[in-house]
Amino acid sequence: MRARKQKSPKAATILSARQARYRHLTHGMQPQALFSDDKIAALHDAALRGLEELGIAFALPEAREIFAKAGAKISDEMVYIGRDIVKEALANCHKEITLKAPNPLYDKAYHQTSLLFTPAGGCPNVSDAIRGRRPGDAQSYSEAVKLTQMLEVLHVQSVAPEPQDIPIHLRHLFMAQTQLSQCDKIISLYARGRGQLMQSFELIKTALDVDDESFQANPHAITIVNSNSPRLFDKPMAQALIDFAHHGQLSVITPFCLAGAMAPVTIEGAMILQHMECLAGITLAQLAKSGAPVSYGGFGSNVDMRSGSPAFGTPEHIKMQILSGQLARHIGLPWRSAAGSASNLGDAQGNLENTNALWGAVLGNANLVLHAAGWLEGGLTFGFEKFITDIEALQIIAEMTSGTEPDEIEDAYQAISDTAPAGHFFDNPHTMTRFKDAFYPPFNADLSNFGTWQANGAQSADMRATAKWQALLEAYQPPQEAGIRQDRMTALLDEFHNLGGAMPLDG
């Protein structure tokens, strides 16, 4: 271990002391409004009307029973939810949630002004300049978790790249174990059925030595619940809503409303559908257990009419992010958005898409921003180089959240007074006492001039990123409690493995 640390002196310079500022973020920018409050209320009303009149399908009988008990009308798989039921559910939602991390240093308040970033999620493939593009595997998953541990601007762990070399019935155990033993930050779980969830919950409680009561009091895990737009919750998703509610864990309810494909072609139409589905999910969670921790979520964008692919960072995507924020604030809940790109490369397209989507999330005042580092190909690939270049984008946003600087007009005026016309401020005492920490220090950007840059090998941002993720992984240190958590889990992991893990629930 010690030898390794000496081999990579670079990591110290990569990770500036300033990154500690990124550990807890609240929005510093005012949210944009695209529609008037009246029009937002009208969209909300249309969604309520839709739930009542058009209904929504729940494939899971247990979910329909819960709705029936609350007075909703049921017909086959369709559930017709009266607006009174929805309104009561909304009234029961907590507006502020404390998310517990394995290390309390990374606990987070989750509410309408918090800003949490997660790396790319849901990617079946992985790619980097050294090893190429390939199916996700255990090693790359572990590497992604380690990088998440090292970068303060990432607040919640993720579930990518998918470790496809681990059998599906054991994969949830591997992913939970990896998160718990290699990272201090908030745990994310895939919701692939009750069997896997219960084993994951047990593993978390055991690794962190948390009793049932504490576990249930505050979420120790989050999951993304995607509806099958339009108007369907499949079995694993509905079960996740129920199970996460029963156990006090956070469901982030996120329709993926692609305008023109799984949602109406207009932004208003896509937003009505998204809102309907969100409200239905929130209501199920609250009916399962009043006060269950839930988050609003939006992942609306448009489909590219030429290729049929989802587009990101487009005007339609940004508009829907802004509107999702307005709708979330209308019902008083924190909400989740995402950055990410559809590009096959981390090139000009990939970076424009990603940066636009990130600004859309910021301007919608999203409270949880998924896929914020490393997402390529609309989520089909986790890119290590893009992970690094995206971290720069996140750190810049994180700097924008900092409060206003101390008022120092008088000092600045003095500095101007002390500097002759056409002079410079380099050696002004006002500069000298502040310059070390005056500005955001670039993470991956190279600001040297063309000649110097060329003399240094003319490296692109991606080439520098390759060196960077390698250096970071080389310098990785496990959490202080990693050994203890691992020891606590060992017997339970053996037991679950002997049981054959748990198979996912079919949709």
Place this chain on the structure above:
Amino acid sequence: MRARKQKSPKAATILSARQARYRHLTHGMQPQALFSDDKIAALHDAALRGLEELGIAFALPEAREIFAKAGAKISDEMVYIGRDIVKEALANCHKEITLKAPNPLYDKAYHQTSLLFTPAGGCPNVSDAIRGRRPGDAQSYSEAVKLTQMLEVLHVQSVAPEPQDIPIHLRHLFMAQTQLSQCDKIISLYARGRGQLMQSFELIKTALDVDDESFQANPHAITIVNSNSPRLFDKPMAQALIDFAHHGQLSVITPFCLAGAMAPVTIEGAMILQHMECLAGITLAQLAKSGAPVSYGGFGSNVDMRSGSPAFGTPEHIKMQILSGQLARHIGLPWRSAAGSASNLGDAQGNLENTNALWGAVLGNANLVLHAAGWLEGGLTFGFEKFITDIEALQIIAEMTSGTEPDEIEDAYQAISDTAPAGHFFDNPHTMTRFKDAFYPPFNADLSNFGTWQANGAQSADMRATAKWQALLEAYQPPQEAGIRQDRMTALLDEFHNLGGAMPLDG
């Protein structure tokens, strides 16, 4: 000509019909506020105090005489401007200006909600994937002008790449002639002394057949007036302020306040200095001629403390853009900002910097955004590929300025009603009647999936951009009036050439 057009059928698909929407833009996003109104007023007050007590240097005797006549105190090159003089000057500024273009179709209203883009300016070098990086020349300048003509999202012409193969005493003639004969959009001039300006003004009037009165009534040209921060206006810049004022042309007064170098290291300090210099420039223009068309300008950013280079798209840059907008609105003037990047490549760094700077300009509600396409190396190089990839960014912002769509909640509700749970909206009548123009069509982005993209040659955004600027240049058609304008200019150009053009004024 006809043969050429047949060789490049691609241009028709590159330029979507939708780009006509980008011809006249007004801001659709609310401006951000970083400081309170009180604090903005305090910065304004500090700037007024600075002009009164610390003074500002004007190297041009004529400028000092104008200030002296208005009652300012003069000592050597220093001018001490009382706040009453500044206040009266501000009161005399026009808040709304009509910018005349060679083709009236491209005339623009310039005020606090307009949004105008210009391509990269001020670049001595040029670069593209075919011909490499090289000093700017007449051919590349002409190509940049032609591309500006073809893309509706560019509203004002620019002065880059610098045609270095044209002798400096004739270069202004070449640039004005090229703009007038190859493009319909608003003319930009370099302010390099009275001799060159007067010849340029004459050329514009002659080419457009505009009499003195009409020329003076509304600006037919704009120029950027950069102060030499801190607190100096050199001779050509002060002369430009005076000459543009006397002739009714637009001065865009833009200090380049690099915090930590030519400006105080803090954002407040840099903003006080910027504001002082802007106010001084505005005042000189108004004293030269009351009601002279002027624009506020800000180009504040931070210096990279490692390399000493200017940084762009950084948190400090974005904050200063937001504050510049607040200061401009405080004095009621439209203002100019810029996109651009410090990167040596149009890679992840270059695109993140550019996109961030562009969003900073949007969130500061900048009314004129310079360097919005093609700016590399902090302005030292005009990149043709980056020009193309930046156009995508501009068009996406342009789409964000469009008004809210017609209210169609009922239609959208019907579409949701008509679509079964887990169905799709592809063939819904609501989609069918709208899909052709529902979404922004990508300009350079490739949204095909990895397999298709690979089968098509795995082209990066830059590679596609190379094909695109080539196809556009191939399809270029001169303005309808190009021949007439050229004919009108010929004799005058001969005359000016026989006079030896005009040498620039030394600082």
